[in-house]
Amino acid sequence: MGKRVLLIEDEPSIIEAIRFILSRDGWAVDTHADGATAMTALARRTPDLVILDVMLPGRSGFDILSDLRADPVHGALPVLMLTARGQTRDREQALALGASRFMTKPFSNAEVRDAVNALFAEAGGDAARQA
Amino acid sequence: MLSFNLLLAVCLCYVVLLFAIAFWAEKRAEGGRLGWLRSPLVYTLSLSIYCTAWTFYGAVGYAARSGLEFATIYLGPTLIMVGWWGILRKMVRIGRTQRITSIADLISSRYGKSTLLGVLVTLLAVLGTTPYIALQLQSVTLSFAVFATDSHVATPEHWQSPDLEATALWVAAGLAIFTIVFGTRNIDVNERHHGVVTAIAVEAVVKLLALLAVGAFVVWSVADGPGDIYRYIDASPISDWQVAPGRWIGLTFLSAAAFLCLPRMFHVLVVENADERHLATASWAFPLYLFAMSLFVVPIAVVGLATMPEGSNPDLFVLTLPLSFDREVLAMFAFLGGFSSATSMVIVAAIALATMVSNHIVMPIWLATRTDGASMSGDVRNVLLLSRRLSIIGVLGLGYTYFRVSGGGTALAAIGLISFVGVAQVLPALLGGIFWRGATRVGAALGVGVGFAIWLYALLLPSFGPDAAMPAALLQDGPWGVGWLRPQALLGTGAMDPVIHALFWSILLNTLAFCAGSLLTFPTPLERLQGADFVHVFRHPAGARGWSPGMAEAEDLLIMAQRILGPSEAQALFQAEASAQGKQGYLPDTTSDFLDRLERELAGSVGAATAHAMLGQITGGAAVSVEELMRVADETAQIMEYSAQLEAKSAELSRTARQLREANEKLTALSIQKDAFLSQISHELRTPMTSIRSFSEILRDGGVEEPEARSRYAGIIHDEALRLTRLLDDLLDLSVLENGQVTLNEQDVMLSQVIDRAVTATGSRADGLRIRRNPADEQVPLRTDPDRLAQVFINLIANARKYCDAAEPELGIAVRRGGVAVSVDFVDNGAGIPRDAQAVIFEKFSRLGDTSAAGGAGLGLAICREIMVRLGGGISYLPGQGGAAFRVTLPLANVRAA
Known part of the structure; x- marks a missing residue:
């Protein structure tokens, strides 16, 4: 079973870019434009990693992160946060809420790929999944 | 026959004598040698101004018309003097401690120094007294007429010759001069006029002796002694008069009320009173005087009715009886008696009224119109004197005018009673003021006002006769034909005598209004304070606030005084006092004089009430009373x-x-x-x-x-x-x-052209958004920036294309010319914008729905709004149109004159 990432992002071209970058490393990418459908998808099938945008229609990325961390089953999932607002306050808030990494748009493709792989490795990688 | 010129000469001599007596008394008073002038007898005699020419001549006429009823006029004052002189004592005490100058001052002062009440009472007094002064002038003139004509009938036709009218004028002028000379010589704190009082005391003696002389003549010379008089009485219509109890009670009450309230009586009773103990003498001596005055009234009346020709004026029997028996000297004496009655009343009334008018009307106006305030006391004194003198002239002028206008047709007694009812309106406020602490200013003003109005309506105005001051129809049928409002028959009480009717209703409603007003309102602190001072005037000993000597240590006083006055001033004060007492150092004996003086000095710095309270604390003798606390408050x-x-x-x-x-x-x-x-x-x-x-x-x-x-x-x-x-x-x-840096490129353009451009630019036709327009409406010429306006329209059309979610999207563009603006509405057939979003769509970056569909940054509508503001119009969302609807408005000022 392949590695799976849950991408919550509302910009179609960014979704397409991230999907392209990660798929070359063997990631399957589920995308959702808002928090509600993403959480449903999460409950149905647990991903290895979550990539979360801050500015989303409806509930913000911070809200979704809080919910996720409060979830007893998925609370420990690694989460990579992306934001286009680029303010230090956002970074602090994200880390305080429990984001594993925080990355400002625009990012380089290598950065995203490295971050995702590193997070996956930290969480135990394939070994953890198979155990 | 006594010649008219001789009469004038005697009269002038008498006047000169009065001047001399008054002058002499003033001199003695100035020298401080008053002696017997301060005796209670002089005080009692001065009260005799109650007996005016009305009493002197009119009582006989009254007796001839209504029998013994005339006695009620004496009964009222007698009852007060004998049975209720405590009220007079209270009034005198209040007058002294509060330095009261007139009845108006008493009322105004009692009710928190109310200017309104002072003015009201003054007006009432002037209105009530003017006919009375006219009455005196009339009686003097009438008595002159008796001598000026051969006939002893003395009807008005005989005395209306020019020289007699001139006589009235001269009498008025002479009285004015006397009053000004002796009534306004100085403005004492206590307002006492020894010259005037002495002169009217002499006049009181003259009029009593004159009446007694005529009476004696009638009883023992015309008739054959008292027994014969009874025969006369039995023969005269007087014996047939029935006593009407209502009228008797009413008139007795009325004369008692007038005795207390008449301004001139208040003046001699209270203001001119030098010693409270004089009242004790007056309480038996004055009723005796009244008794003597009334002793021969009935004999003169009945003998006159029996011996004088038919149609003789009974008001003049006192004069005409001696004349008809050729007792010219006696007649002359009687004339001087009547003259004295008239002049003494006019003089005192003029002084009292002038004091009221100048203190309650002229001075307040003068002070109010002066911007710099009354800084110099000498200045105020002169103004006060001048205003008093002018007021005296005014009061006498008013009386003379009334005399000339009324023509003297009314019987003397009638005028007197009308005046009495008028001044009696002060009674409830007066008695309430000195016996009831709960009486308030509002109550007093209401009571006096109501009584005043009823007196005018029910008595004074109708008294001039039908159609004179009041239309006859109103007298007959009441105002607007309402019968129970008829002036002389309020609530259908027409059976009453007009005077008693007016008295009953005015005093009743006056009292009710006074009580109701007092109970329903709350007194101000000053009213409360004055009320306490007035009602409890006897609680303090005479010289109420005096200090007993030796009550305090001088050192304590010095310490306190230093704190308030400053050390050097206080020490100087104490040292001066000590050396005046023949002592060394700074500590004088604490005599009562010194304590009074100290209190005054302190009052100059901290106010009278505080000074009194502080001194009271140190001396320990006086606990601080509620009243003093209120002063402090x-x-x-x-x-x-x-x-x-x-x-x-x-x-x-x-x-x-x-x-x-x-x-x-x-x-x-x-x-x-x-x-x-x-x-x-x-x-x-x-x-x-x-x-x-x-x-x-x-x-x-x-x-x-x-x-x-x-x-x-x-x-x-x-x-x-x-x-x-x-x-x-x-x-x-x-x-x-x-930032407002935009430059508008204004041009003359058709609205339709701008819309055309916008529609073309958005290329709407290509992707299926149908646009409905009504070109006829769009022919509105504009002067505006077409590029900017088109930008707004393009934005709106583009939004419709982006967001309209109908299956067959359609946009209607409707143009309406209103009164002041032209509006362009863009309405699509989509779902519209939710209510909560409508508020934010014009904000920057507010973008609805999916970003991908919109493709903009959410600045479009914000830009549109800015553009429309620059163009002098506006853009707003129109709710309730089905789909999304925007209205662009351009003011018609931008519409070019076609």
């Missing part, structure tokens, strides 16, 4: 006012602080807005850049084999670059518009 009120000003200042400070806080909050809000705006811009810029960077890296790294994918990625890069450009354009545009 009054002074405290000033301090409180000062602190209120401080409070106002502090309120201002806190207002400023609040404004600062608000400004700060506003700035904070602005700063938050700015942060949000920057966040938004950052987001809007970084999002397309993210795509551009990402896909350009993908292409650069060369990992994409398929040409379609490569061109697709290049397409994304291109689109996102365009999006960035659009965003930057919008931001710049908005920035320029918001």
Whole structure:
């Protein structure tokens, strides 16, 4: 079973870019434009990693992160946060809420790929999944 | 026959004698050698001004018309003097302690020094006294007429010759001069006029002796002694008179009320009173005087009715009886008696009224019109004297005018009674004021006002006769034909005698209004204080606030005085007092004089009430009473006012602080807005850049084999670059518009052309949005910037195309010319904008729905709004139109005159 990432992002071209970058490393990418459908998808099938945008229609990325961390089953999932607002306050808030990494748009493709792989490795990688 | 000239000469001599007596008394008073002039007998005699020419001549006429009823006029004062002189004592005590100058002053002072009440009572007194003065002039003139004509009948036709009218004028002028000379020589604190009092005492003796002489003549010379008089009485119509109890009680009450309330009686009773103990003598001596005055009234009346020719005026029997028996000297004496009665009353009434008019009407007006205030006391004194003198002339002039206008047709007694009812209106406020602490200013003003109005309506105005001052129809049928409002038959009480009727209703309603007003209102602190002083006037011993000697240690007093006056001044004061007492050092004996003086000095610094309270505490003799505490409270009120000003200042400070806080909050809000705006811009810029960077890296790294994918990625890069450009354009545009730096390119253009341009630019036809227009309505010539207006329209059409979710999207553009504006409505057939979103759509970066569909940064409507503001119009969302609906308005000022 392949590695799976849950991408919550509302910009179609960014979704397409991230999907392209990660798929070359063997990631399957589920995308959702808002928090509600993403959480449903999460409950149905647990991903290895979550990539979360801050500015989303409806509930913000911070809200979704809080919910996720409060979830007893998925609370420990690694989460990579992306934001286009680029303010230090956002970074602090994200880390305080429990984001594993925080990355400002625009990012380089290598950065995203490295971050995702590193997070996956930290969480135990394939070994953890198979155990 | 006595010649008219001789009469004038005697009269002048008598007047000169009066002047001389008055002058002599003034001199003695100035020299402080009053002696027997201060005796209670002089006081009692001065009270005799109650007996005017009305009593002298009119009582006989009254007896001839109505029998013994005339006695009621004497009965009232007698009852007061004998049975109720305590009330007089209280009035005198109040008058002294409060330095009262007139009845108006008493009422005004009692009710919190109310100016309104002073004016009201003064007006009432002037109105009530003017006919009375006229009456005196009339009686003097009538008596002259008796001598001037051969006939002893003395009817009005005989005396209306020019020289007699001149006589009345001369009498009035002479009285004015006498009154001014002796009534306004000085303005004493106690307002006593020894010259005037002595002169009227002499006149009192003259009129009593004259009446007694005529009486004796009638009884023992015309008739054959008292027994014969009974025969006369039995033969005269007087014996047939029935006593009407209602009228008797009413008239007795009336004369008693008038005795207390008449301004001139108040003046001699209270103001001219030198010693309270004189009242004790007067309480038996004055009724005796009245008894003597009335002793021969009935004999003269019955003998006159029997011996004088038919149609003789009974008011003049006192004169005409001796004349008809050729007793000319006696007649002359009688004439002087009548003259004395008239003049003494007029003099005192003029003084009393002049005091009231100048103190309660002239001075308040003078003080109010002066801007610099009454700074110099000498100045005020002169003004006061002048205003008194002018008031005396005014009062006498008014009396003379009334005499000339009324023509003297009414019987003497009738005028007198009308006046009595008028002044009696003060009675409830007076008695309430000195016996009832709960009486208030509002109650007093209501009572006096109501009584005054009823007196005017029910008695004074109808007294001039039908159609003179009141239409006959009103007298007959009442106002607007309402019978129970008829002036002389209120509530259907027409059976009563007019005087008693008016007295009953005016006093009843007056008292009711007074009580109701007093019970329903709350007295001011000053009223409360004055009320306590008036009602409890006897609680303090005479010289109420005197200090007993030796009550305090001089050292304590010095310490206190130093604190208030400052050390040097206080020490100087104490040292001067000590050396005046023949002592060394700073500590004089604490005599009562010294304590009084000290209190005055302290009062100059801290106010009278506080000074009294402080001294009272040190001497320990006087516990601080409630009244004094209230005085202190009054002074405290000033301090409180000062602190209120401080409070106002502090309120201002806190207002400023609040404004600062608000400004700060506003700035904070602005700063938050700015942060949000920057966040938004950052987001809007970084999002397309993210795509551009990402896909350009993908292409650069060369990992994409398929040409379609490569061109697709290049397409994304291109689109996102365009999006960035659009965003930057919008931001710049908005920035320029918001800063007002935009230059409008105004042109004359048809509204239809602008809409055409917008529709073409959006290329709507191509992608299925149907646009409905009504070209006829669009022919509105405008002077505006067509590019900017088109930009707004383009934005609205583009929005409809982007967001309208109907199956067959349709946009209606409707133009309406209103009164002041032309409006262009853009209404589509989609779902519209939810209510909560309507409020924010014109804000920057408020973008609804999916970003991908919209493709803009959410600045469009914000730009539209800015543009419309620049163009002098506006843009707003129109709720309730089915789909999304926007209204663009342009003021018609922009519409070119066609």
